[in-house]
């Protein structure tokens with residue numbers, strides 16, 4: 302009976318306003334940046350009509366049940382057993398709900414990233430897997446208890462409910478077990494995280510500088526000396542995009558690149574900088590993300606383990622590319638901060654690096670006291686930054 306009585310005027314009005322608000326919100330959200338939001342009244346009308354139809358359907362079903370209930374009572378019968386009705390709704394809900402959860406895991410689960418292409422990424426994936434399995438088990442057990450119990454122990458005149466106000470043993474069990482499980486997860490996670498975030502430089506690391514700006518990335522590789530020259534933000538100008546210190550002898554042979562290329566199975570140490578606002582270096586295939594903060598260089602050391610060619614076979618996608626995204630909403634062109642990342646063999650890397658252009662056209666003097674020569678920086682291919690290499694959007698947090 303409550304189903305029909307519940308549909309009073311106040312509730313209808315509240316539901317109606319919620320629906321209209323949500324409908325409008327969705328319409329406005331589709332409008333982008335400069336173009337003013339236009340209300341599509343046809344769409345609003347569609348939602349209103351849909352809402353009225355749903356209300357009508359609920360009201361009709363309610364009325365039919367009500368009439369059925371009354372006719373039963375007129376015949377001297379007991380009428381509809383609403384307790385049983387509720388119990389079956391609970392059972393239906395858990396069957397549909399768990400079915401939907403299964404669908405979500407199997408269908409959407411296959412949309413996840415391919416296997417990790419970095420060494421530390423395997424640890425991250427394992428942690429995710431353990432946490433997911435654990436929470437999934439708890440989820441299934443608690444949901445079954447929550448909905449099957451009301452079905453199984455629905456009201457019957459033959460049975461009296463057991464009064465259980467408090468039980469210390471139960472309290473202890475459901476406090477101590479989750480506490481132990483979470484402590485184990487957190488402690489393991491802590492050690493793995495410490496290892497991942499350890500970016501201390503070791504001889505033989507390939508240092509690559511990646512500087513975020515609105516809206517693109519400048520990439521710098523060390524030359525034959527294997528060292529990146531110093532940069533100084535005060536030296537940034539139209540010609541010297543990253544503020545390379547021309548007095549630093551290590552800077553002379555530094556190279557610029559348009560694609561991030563890494564040799565497989567070699568430790569790479571990213572030197573991450575930002576020019577203007579906070580950006581974030583995000584390479585999901587390597588399970589890697591590190592913020593690029595203006596004035597505060599950050600580092601991330603990792604070992605790529607699967608070449609692009611190998612990943613193309615593994616994913617059965619001949620066009621597969623590893624990608625670098627910006628993972629901080631840094632302005633209007635944020636979505637366009639995308640670059641291709643390639644993992645190649647050592648030989649392929651050496652061939653590629655030999656073809657890269659130097660940052661400086663004129664060699665700088667090695668004497669620090671001498672006047673710095675006029676810097677000519679090879680024109681950076683800025684358009685390349687703007688090129689959308691794929692239609693995939695960066696996943697933002």
Ligand SMILES: [Cu+2]
Nearest residue numbers: 580627631638
């Ligand atoms: Cu950005």
